[in-house]
Amino acid sequence: xxxxxxxxxxxxxxxxxxTAVIARDASADGKFFYSVKTTGVYCRPSCxxxxxxxxxxxxxxxxxxxxxxxFRPCLxxxxxxxxxAERQAAQVAALCRLIEQSDEAPSLEALARHAGxxxxxxxxxxxxxxxxxxxxxxxxxxxxxxxxxxxRNGTVTEAIYAAGYGSGGxxxxxxxxxxxxxxxxxxxxxxxxxxxxxxxxxSLGAILVAATARGVCAILLGDDPEELLRDLERRFPRxxxxxxxxxxxxxxxxxxxxxxxxxxxxxxxxxxxxxAFQQRVWQALRDxxxxxxxxxxxxxxxxxxxxxxxxxxxxxxxxxxxxxIPCHRVVRNxxxxxxxxxxxxxxxxxxxxxxGA
Numbered sequence: 001x002x003x004x005x006x007x008x009x010x011x012x013x014x015x016x017x018x019t020a021v022i023a024r025d026a027s028a029d030g031k032f033f034y035s036v037k038t039t040g041v042y043c044r045p046s047c048x049x050x051x052x053x054x055x056x057x058x059x060x061x062x063x064x065x066x067x068x069x070x071f072r073p074c075l076x077x078x079x080x081x082x083x084x085a086e087r088q089a090a091q092v093a094a095l096c097r098l099i100e101q102s103d104e105a106p107s108l109e110a111l112a113r114h115a116g117x118x119x120x121x122x123x124x125x126x127x128x129x130x131x132x133x134x135x136x137x138x139x140x141x142x143x144x145x146x147x148x149x150x151x152r153n154g155t156v157t158e159a160i161y162a163a164g165y166g167s168g169g170x171x172x173x174x175x176x177x178x179x180x181x182x183x184x185x186x187x188x189x190x191x192x193x194x195x196x197x198x199x200x201x202x203s204l205g206a207i208l209v210a211a212t213a214r215g216v217c218a219i220l221l222g223d224d225p226e227e228l229l230r231d232l233e234r235r236f237p238r239x240x241x242x243x244x245x246x247x248x249x250x251x252x253x254x255x256x257x258x259x260x261x262x263x264x265x266x267x268x269x270x271x272x273x274x275x276a277f278q279q280r281v282w283q284a285l286r287d288x289x290x291x292x293x294x295x296x297x298x299x300x301x302x303x304x305x306x307x308x309x310x311x312x313x314x315x316x317x318x319x320x321x322x323x324x325i326p327c328h329r330v331v332r333n334x335x336x337x338x339x340x341x342x343x344x345x346x347x348x349x350x351x352x353x354x355x356g357a
Contacts, residue, residue: 005055012054020045021057029083033060035071042066047077085307091115092129095122096137105138131305131312136276195236198244198252199225202259204346208232209244209252215269219255219322221342235320258323262354263290268324274315277308281315288329291354295333317341323350 012018020028028045035042036052042060043049060066063073063080073080081087095111106114111134112122126134195217197210202221208228210218218235220228232241244252254268272282280303287302288294294302300312316327319341328347332338340347 009053009055012057015059017045017059018054018057022051024048026083026085033063033066033079034058035060035066035069040071041074042071042079043074044077044079044083047074047079049074049076088125089129091117092126095126095134096130099134099138100141105135108134127304128307131277131280131300131303131308140275140277193236193239194242195232195239196242196244196248197229197232198248199228200252200256202256204259204342204349207252207256207259209255210241211248211251211269212271214271216251216255216321216324217271217273218320219324220320221259221322221346255324259350260353262323262326262350263356270321270324272321272325274318277305277311278315278318281312282319282321282325285316285319285325285327285329288326290326290329291356293329293331293335293351296330296338297333299330313338326350329354 017028017032017034019025021034024046026046031045033042033044035058037056037058038052042063058069060069060071066079067073077084082090095115098106098111098114108119108123111126112119115122117125123133126137130137132140193212195210195212197208197218199206199208201207204221205223206221206225206228208218208220208222208225208231209216210220210232218232220231222228251268257264258268272279274282281299284299284302296309296312296316297306300306300309303312305311312330316330317339319325319327322328322342328340328350330338337344337347337351
């Protein structure tokens with residue numbers, strides 16, 4: 001009955017749910033299910049199976065409703081199970097717990113066996129969900145364990161072994177990268193670490209510039225100079241803070257110049273400290289050309305972690321190097337200015353300067 005089939009097809013094609021099915025829209029998963037009379041199965045909207053003819057399609061509010069209508073779940077998209085993203089997140093969460101509970105970081109092969117997946121697939125979904133590789137996650141977790149152990153009673157050596165390092169030598173090779181200083185100094189709250197700083201004024205208000213022997217470790221903007229200093233003190237509660245001399249003032253002048261003309265190519269030695277994920281986000285921010293912007297989602301995609309948009313936003317908020325690591329170039333998906341650690345008005349001013357406005 002061609003006429004009836006045509007009428008059924010017209011009804012389905014006019015339904016907005018059909019548009020989601022044709023587009024394989026994953027955001028519609030869980031909102032409804034569709035069935036195909038000729039195959040007897042029901043699917044998620046995002047199912048990758050070959051599209052059915054519209055006259056053979058029916059829509060159902062739940063998987064249970066589709067089954068009551070006599071349809072069985074598709075073997076490809078498994079609509080009777082949690083969505084793929086949720087299943088992968090649960091698998092990765094289990095792998096994270098395994099890493100955290102192991103004395104030695106499990107190999108990628110061991111993680112794959114635990115998950116029942118191939119090595120390639122394990123690596124891919126772990127990075128997609130967490131934003132970092134299993135190896136980087138294990139290293140960051142051990143770094144957190146070292147920091148926690150250094151805050152307790154006992155020797156530095158005990159803390160290193162308690163955190164899962166097989167030898168003190170292996171840890172000391174990485175201690176500057178993990179802690180930004182030796183473990184003894186870290187345990188003392190930065191004691192004996194010299195940090196030179198200066199507080200001045202720029203067109204955006206008060207500015208504090210601080211640097212270790214390795215490079216600039218903080219560029220802070222605000223309205224209250226005393227609050228900027230308290231912020232630095234909270235970061236390094238027992239460091240030796242030294243007011244900058246004439247030579248240091250030259251470095252401050254370069255930083256102020258970067259604030260006033262953020263398009264200008266100014267090379268600053270930086271002492272950047274953060275987790276493996278934060279480091280990747282911050283490098284992606286530095287790769288955004290002056291005068292342009294990127295969304296949080298675009299940054300997440302650039303670092304190979306498209307599902308980590310919120311984690312990217314948190315990494316931007318944790319940035320302590322204003323302008324040098326240009327988190328002001330990150331905007332909402334609609335181009336609007338979202339929160340900025342140093343105030344949205346300062347963010348707007350920096351973007352206007354870069355745009356030549």
